Amino acid sequence: MRKFVFFSLLLVVYHCSIDARKPNPPPNPIFNDCSQCKPELCPQLTEVCKSGQVKDQCDCCTVCGKNEGEPCDVDIVNDDRQTHQKPFYTPHHGRCGNSLQCTLQKDEDSANNVVTDYAVCICQFKNAVCGEDGKTYRNKCHFDETMAGRSERFRIARDEPCDEAPKIMTSSQSAREKSGSDTILSCEVSGYPTPKIEWKFTTEDRQKTITLPSDHTSKSVQVRGGPDHYQVTSWLQITNLQTTDSGVYTCVAKNKLGKITSEIYLTVTGGREL
Known part of the structure; x- marks a missing residue:
């Protein structure tokens, strides 16, 4: 009987030593500083x-x-x-x-x-939305944040931007260039539906206007979307400038709501005509 009790005690000591060597479970990183919840002690929201x-x-x-x-x-x-x-x-x-x-x-x-x-x-909502106030919001979350706390609250009219006439964001400044050099003119436009851009050239004497690039091998036009949503950017590249390239270059942007233009005056001087 004494042997049985002795071996039983040894077994208990063995298991206790094993448990003592076990690492403690890591503390919960979210709730390790939380005590018992007492809602009555919570501060009242005023904002x-x-x-x-x-x-x-x-x-x-x-x-x-x-x-x-x-x-x-x-x-x-x-x-x-x-x-x-x-x-x-x-x-x-x-x-x-x-x-x-x-x-x-x-x-x-x-x-x-x-x-x-x-x-x-x-x-979680990526698309821009149109509010009943006629303004475009970058997404539903932006709309909800703006409407919070307002006495007059609007709803979302549709899950896309509000219709907006074209607007010139940036365009090249008028410039003077030397004959034989190259230049690039740019025009950045926003609007919804996304506007279409075209370039027109009016001669210095204002007697003739043509749509570019036409059949001019020295002139090329490139268009791409961006830099932001519902924007478009266009570049007009002119190589081997001649004095006959002097005049007014007009960026024309239009959609179903209207049209807007930006004029860029280019003067080509000096150099040897080819």
């Missing part, structure tokens, strides 16, 4: 939450959700702890608001060969 209300990192108090583009905390409660052992994941920013998702981004510093992880709130 307007542009992106709606969410629970704090302890799932206790109601707070304002983070807005589009603001830093946020990635919810890694169910992720592999081994891959998230970085101070970055310590919650201190907050959760994203309605229709927003906290998304990991990378900031690459090629000069110092450093890559930094960070997270921001990204809208």
Whole structure:
């Protein structure tokens, strides 16, 4: 009987020593600073939450959700702890608001060969929308943030930009060039539907106007979308300039809502005519 008790005690001691050597489970990176939730102690919200209300990192108090583009905390409660052992994941920013998702981004510093992880709130709706106020918003989240707290609130009229007449964003300045040189004129336009661009040339004496590039081998036109949404940019390249190229170059942008023009005066001087 004494032998049985002795071996039983040895077995208990053995198991206790094994358990003592086991590492403690890693603390929950999201809730390790949270105590028991007492809703009655939560501060009362007095500000307007542009992106709606969410629970704090302890799932206790109601707070304002983070807005589009603001830093946020990635919810890694169910992720592999081994891959998230970085101070970055310590919650201190907050959760994203309605229709927003906290998304990991990378900031690459090629000069110092450093890559930094960070997270921001990204809208889950990518398309621009048209409000009943006739204004275009970059997405639904932008619209909701703008409308929050307003006494007069509008609804989304349609899930696309509002119709907008063409607008010249930038264009080349008038210039003087030497004969035999090359030049490039540019014109950047916005509008919806996206405007179409064409170039016209009026001679210095204003007696003749033609649409370019026509049959001029020294002149070429290129068009591409951008640099932003619902914008278009066009370039007019002129090689081996001659004095006969002096005149007015007009960028013409138009869509169903109208037309707009930008005139660029080009003077070609000196050099030897070829």
